Amino acid sequence: QQPVQSPQAVILREGEDAVINCSSSKALYSVHWYRQKHGEAPVFLMILLKGGEQKGHEKISASFNEKKQQSSLYLTASQLSYSGTYFCGTETNTGNQFYFGTGTSLTVIP
Amino acid sequence: DGGITQSPKYLFRKEGQNVTLSCEQNLNHDAMYWYRQDPGQGLRLIYYSQIVNDFQKGDIAEGYSVSREKKESFPLTVTSAQKNPTAFYLCASSIGTALNQPQHFGDGTRLSIL
Numbered sequence: 622q623q624p625v626q627s628p629q630a631v632i633l634r635e636g637e638d639a640v641i642n643c644s645s646s647k648a649l650y651s652v653h654w655y656r657q658k659h660g661e662a663p664v665f666l667m668i669l670l671k672g673g674e675q676k677g678h679e680k681i682s683a684s685f686n687e688k689k690q691q692s693s694l695y696l697t698a699s700q701l702s703y704s705g706t707y708f709c710g711t712e713t714n715t716g717n718q719f720y721f722g723t724g725t726s727l728t729v730i731p
Numbered sequence: 732d733g734g735i736t737q738s739p740k741y742l743f744r745k746e747g748q749n750v751t752l753s754c755e756q757n758l759n760h761d762a763m764y765w766y767r768q769d770p771g772q773g774l775r776l777i778y779y780s781q782i783v784n785d786f787q788k789g790d791i792a793e794g795y796s797v798s799r800e801k802k803e804s805f806p807l808t809v810t811s812a813q814k815n816p817t818a819f820y821l822c823a824s825s826i827g828t829a830l831n832q833p834q835h836f837g838d839g840t841r842l843s844i845l
Contacts (some may be wrong), residue, residue: 719776
């Protein structure tokens with residue numbers, strides 16, 4: 622029931638791009654994305670609702686393919702401040718259920 | 732400023748002891764959540780509450796209990812039945828009762844066994 626994220630970890634140089642994927646075995650109504658810096662609380666980035674929408678937040682954007690039960694987070698021209706662990710959170714179609722994904726550790730180096 | 736306050740920041744539990752973690756929010760949010768995070772792991776839902784005096788179990792509710800007597804407060808008790816309580820506990824809240832609302836997190840409580 623916990624969505625699976627890939628890759629588990631990625632190291633980037635400043636300015637490079639990355640894609641983080643979130644895949645669920647259940648039909649989804651919405652997908653959340655959060656970033657957590659080491660030792661801190663997760664911070665909300667964006668929500669995508671059923672309907673296959675795509676959203677952007679500065680140089681971070683995301684897409685949601687409800688047919689494939691997948692979401693992807695796109696980080697372009699990465700900055701050092703992008704380092705952290707990224708979690709997707711999924712709301713299922715079949716009732717009041719919400720699960721966070723397995724997490725992707727992203728490290729941006731100079 | 733509005734936010735979520737968790738206390739204490741660090742907590743130590745002796746064997747066989749119950750401990751209570753505090754979570755207070757002044758955001759006027761309807762829903763509140765408790766998550767457990769183990770090192771290098773994701774967040775797992777313990778309990779959540781969408782309205783006062785009502786709460787639902789998450790995936791790992793065994794060994795934990797909660798109450799929601801006030802909208803602003805959602806304390807979590809880690810009972811002696813929870814055999815492996817060492818973890819980082821996060822409280823969150825969201826506006827409305829639907830799960831498709833952003834969750835705002837407190838700074839967490841680190842619980843360790845003595």
